[in-house]
Amino acid sequence: MDASELQPISQFIKAQAPFDTLKAAALERCCKSLTVGYYSKASAIVPLDETHPQLYIVRSGAFEVRDDGGELVDRLGEGDYFGFLSLLSGEKVSNRVQILEDGLVYHLDPDTFNYLRSENRHFDRFFNRAFAKRLRHQGRFKAKDLATTSRVNTLMSKHPVVIDSHSTVGEAAQKMRLARVSSVLIIDNHQLVGILTDRDLRNRVLAEGLDGHLPVHQAMTTRPKTLTSSSLVFEAMLLMSEHSIHHLPIVDEEIPIGILTSTDILRGQSSQPLLLIGEIERQHTVESLISVSKQIPLLLQNLISADARAEEIGRVLTSVTDALTRRLIVLNQQLLGEAPMAFCWLAFGSQGRQDQAACSDQDNGLLLAYEPDETASAYFDALSKSVCAGLDSCGYVYCPGDIMAQNPLWRLTLKQWQHKFETWVNTPEPKALMHASIFFDMRSVYGPSSLFDSLQDTVLANTKGNDIFLAGMAGNALTESPPLGFFKKFVLERDGREVKGIDLKHKGNALINDIARVYALSAGIKEVNTAKRIRQLMDLNIINRKDALNLADAHEFIAHMRLSNQGYQDKHSQEITNYLKPQHLSSLVRHQLRDAFKVVHDAQSGIKLKFTRSF
Amino acid sequence: MISQLLKSKLCWRAFRCRSEVMRLYHRGLMSVIAQDISQTQLIALDLEMTGLDPNHDQILSIGLIPIENNLLMLDKAEQKLIKVEGGVGQSAAIHGILDNHLEDAIEIDQAIAWFVEKTQGKVLVAHHAPLDITFLQNAMTNTMGEPVKLLAIDTLAVERKRLLRKHDVLKEGSLRLGACRTRYGLPVYAAHNALVDALACGELLLAQIAAIGQGESLTVAELLAIK
Numbered sequence: 001m002d003a004s005e006l007q008p009i010s011q012f013i014k015a016q017a018p019f020d021t022l023k024a025a026a027l028e029r030c031c032k033s034l035t036v037g038y039y040s041k042a043s044a045i046v047p048l049d050e051t052h053p054q055l056y057i058v059r060s061g062a063f064e065v066r067d068d069g070g071e072l073v074d075r076l077g078e079g080d081y082f083g084f085l086s087l088l089s090g091e092k093v094s095n096r097v098q099i100l101e102d103g104l105v106y107h108l109d110p111d112t113f114n115y116l117r118s119e120n121r122h123f124d125r126f127f128n129r130a131f132a133k134r135l136r137h138q139g140r141f142k143a144k145d146l147a148t149t150s151r152v153n154t155l156m157s158k159h160p161v162v163i164d165s166h167s168t169v170g171e172a173a174q175k176m177r178l179a180r181v182s183s184v185l186i187i188d189n190h191q192l193v194g195i196l197t198d199r200d201l202r203n204r205v206l207a208e209g210l211d212g213h214l215p216v217h218q219a220m221t222t223r224p225k226t227l228t229s230s231s232l233v234f235e236a237m238l239l240m241s242e243h244s245i246h247h248l249p250i251v252d253e254e255i256p257i258g259i260l261t262s263t264d265i266l267r268g269q270s271s272q273p274l275l276l277i278g279e280i281e282r283q284h285t286v287e288s289l290i291s292v293s294k295q296i297p298l299l300l301q302n303l304i305s306a307d308a309r310a311e312e313i314g315r316v317l318t319s320v321t322d323a324l325t326r327r328l329i330v331l332n333q334q335l336l337g338e339a340p341m342a343f344c345w346l347a348f349g350s351q352g353r354q355d356q357a358a359c360s361d362q363d364n365g366l367l368l369a370y371e372p373d374e375t376a377s378a379y380f381d382a383l384s385k386s387v388c389a390g391l392d393s394c395g396y397v398y399c400p401g402d403i404m405a406q407n408p409l410w411r412l413t414l415k416q417w418q419h420k421f422e423t424w425v426n427t428p429e430p431k432a433l434m435h436a437s438i439f440f441d442m443r444s445v446y447g448p449s450s451l452f453d454s455l456q457d458t459v460l461a462n463t464k465g466n467d468i469f470l471a472g473m474a475g476n477a478l479t480e481s482p483p484l485g486f487f488k489k490f491v492l493e494r495d496g497r498e499v500k501g502i503d504l505k506h507k508g509n510a511l512i513n514d515i516a517r518v519y520a521l522s523a524g525i526k527e528v529n530t531a532k533r534i535r536q537l538m539d540l541n542i543i544n545r546k547d548a549l550n551l552a553d554a555h556e557f558i559a560h561m562r563l564s565n566q567g568y569q570d571k572h573s574q575e576i577t578n579y580l581k582p583q584h585l586s587s588l589v590r591h592q593l594r595d596a597f598k599v600v601h602d603a604q605s606g607i608k609l610k611f612t613r614s615f
Numbered sequence: 616m617i618s619q620l621l622k623s624k625l626c627w628r629a630f631r632c633r634s635e636v637m638r639l640y641h642r643g644l645m646s647v648i649a650q651d652i653s654q655t656q657l658i659a660l661d662l663e664m665t666g667l668d669p670n671h672d673q674i675l676s677i678g679l680i681p682i683e684n685n686l687l688m689l690d691k692a693e694q695k696l697i698k699v700e701g702g703v704g705q706s707a708a709i710h711g712i713l714d715n716h717l718e719d720a721i722e723i724d725q726a727i728a729w730f731v732e733k734t735q736g737k738v739l740v741a742h743h744a745p746l747d748i749t750f751l752q753n754a755m756t757n758t759m760g761e762p763v764k765l766l767a768i769d770t771l772a773v774e775r776k777r778l779l780r781k782h783d784v785l786k787e788g789s790l791r792l793g794a795c796r797t798r799y800g801l802p803v804y805a806a807h808n809a810l811v812d813a814l815a816c817g818e819l820l821l822a823q824i825a826a827i828g829q830g831e832s833l834t835v836a837e838l839l840a841i842k
Binding site: 101107 | 689694799817
């Protein structure tokens with residue numbers, strides 16, 4: 001038989017990771033060598049023949065893998081595998097596979113399995129990784145649909161200026177002046193016939209002694225080089241330098257939709273974080289600061305396209321926010337005069353943790369050196385109000401929970417803050433704890449570090465080893481659970497518009513943040529960035545190395561998925577959300593995401609055991 | 616009891632045979648009849664024909680998939696295309712086999728010889744077996760020059776019995792292969808060729824055995840007896 005004769009089987013196998021990476025010949029050999037079995041719930045367990053290990057591929061039905069202690073190891077459904085442990089190790093494995101629901105299972109013999117491993121690196125790596133249950137895949141993966149290497153449509157100017165070929169160059173020049181552009185596209189019958197640039201006006205009109213009455217078609221460049229909107233920026237640069245041109249019309253299906261200039265490309269490269277931060281520091285008015293902040297979404301896009309690590313992206317975006325905040329404070333102080341006393345601008349939540357992404361809102365507060373008098377109060381009131389308003393205009397919307405410096409509740413002296421934290425720590429009521437989780441990820445963005453240190457030191461002295469408080473915080477981190485549903489398929493939630501998706505933030509990263517926070521507070525660690533917290537916890541031997549690496553990897557992986565998803569949403573002009581639609585994912589990424597959520601789940605069990613003393 | 620009956624039937628058939636091949640064929644099955652189904656070598660079978668009338672229409676292709684130890688062996692799956700007299704005609708619309716597909720097809724005599732060799736000592740399984748079996752018997756009778764009778768497990772009959780026992784009302788189409796498979800949660804297979812249908816039928820039998828057996832042993836004869 002050849003693979004085409006047993007299509008239902010070859011089609012199914014071909015769609016599964018890692019089989020989807022196999023070449024046609026290997027795939028055919030694989031399909032040919034399969035045997036098909038049916039396991040009924042009535043027989044309770046799958047009889048695993050230890051002398052003849054095989055890879056079991058679940059085609060239908062539901063199964064559970066349990067270790068010799070009866071602990072649940074894994075739940076399997078369509079497209080999942082078992083039996084690879086003994087295949088890879090060659091050792092007897094004591095896991096039992098229970099049948100939850102009757103199902104059809106394909107078996108792959110060891111010879112073919114080893115042949116496929118030797119034949120295909122991805123195949124081998126997939127099972128080795130599954131075997132090691134480790135998640136060191138940061139940055140290497142890429143969901144097919146989410147691929148966002150830099151494309152020209154991210155840089156081009158949309159709505160190009162156009163004119164027909166029978167107009168005069170004078171009219172063209174007026175249009176260019178009006179739109180403040182250096183080129184105009186010549187369109188006849190909706191078709192691009194040419195381009196007229198500043199340089200053409202100089203060389204072909206003025207230098208020739210001609211005047212503005214010359215028809216456009218006599219001065220334009222006919223049939224200019226074009227690219228489509230999905231071309232890479234790199235290709236555009238190549239084309240421009242090859243033909244020494246500075247303007248490229250972007251044409252999709254013969255309709256001109258934009259124009260890309262060498263300046264656009266330069267601008268694209270200049271939205272690098274350091275340049276942006278430099279630019280922020282050079283601004284002298286709040287208005288110009290707001291206009292500079294418009295580059296932040298572009299910066300995020302570029303970082304995502306450049307495949308930066310999610311942790312780096314978070315840090316970079318946060319340093320931009322920090323710079324913007326500091327500049328707003330300085331500019332407003334220039335208007336209001338010198339502050340009457342030393343103060344710190346505190347950042348909480350995601351800005352505190354340095355993991356900001358798109359659509360972050362504000363979480364901030366003021367720490368004052370001592371009790372302000374009436375004038376001082378009025379001063380800080382005015383200052384914080386204008387800084388918060390400035391941040392809002394720059395795209396950091398007001399905090400819905402009103403945790404902002406402009407709210408007098410969160411504008412406190414050192415003593416008051418210390419007292420506040422003390423209350424949270426000593427009377428850990430659920431609601432106070434929920435609140436507190438935002439405040440414990442705290443960093444000073446502006447102001448003397450000694451002032452901030454005095455606050456943080458007392459807070460950590462209170463939390464360290466405080467069992468009751470830590471139990472409360474741990475309980476708080478257990479209220480949500482990662483979307484590991486029944487057969488380890490995703491439990492889907494509905495967002496407001498009744499669209500299914502996984503909430504990567506609240507069911508993923510937020511939980512890891514919570515877990516890292518509980519451990520960090522228990523150990524009195526000053527660091528608030530989640531990745532750094534985990535690293536320190538590993539160095540201090542509070543979390544074992546393997547678990548710490550797993551947790552850090554899961555954090556990075558889920559954050560990366562969230563960012564690339566937001567990049568995808570932005571590119572397709574969808575609303576930016578934390579919801580991911582699993583159908584956009586390749587089978588491999590789906591597996592990895594499930595593994596990542598599994599790690600979060602395990603870490604939750606870890607803190608439950610360690611801090612809540614309940615089982 | 617049933618197995619004794621079937622055994623004597625096979626014995627009689629072997630005795631009446633003039634052809635040595637068929638005598639061995641029937642004898643080969645005698646030892647299998649009383650066996651536990653999970654220890655028996657079975658072979659799932661499907662035919663594509665030019666029509667549904669065994670007296671006029673011809674076999675176009677035969678698909679075979681062996682079942683050993685309750686496992687379908689895909690590496691031993693085979694299918695043969697068979698030359699027909701005249702054209703494929705209107706039936707092409709159903710099985711998708713066109714005249715030009717039959718260029719490397721074999722003669723019906725060769726196909727029968729191959730079929731006998733492959734199924735020697737194995738119990739045939741087919742969905743709506745009487746139809747396929749009649750076609751095969753007719754072709755074999757023509758080739759061998761003497762009447763031939765075959766035995767087969769009919770997954771349709773097994774399903775009908777199971778449904779009737781549950782006092783289900785049999786609805787139109789509820790015994791079709793696809794409908795039966797759905798009842799056991801088996802995947803939907805779109806394509807129709809002899810080999811895929813043989814696979815579909817083989818999987819259905821495994822599911823039925825699992826459902827009937829409930830851990831108890833089930834003999835080949837018990838399944839063969841369901842008509």
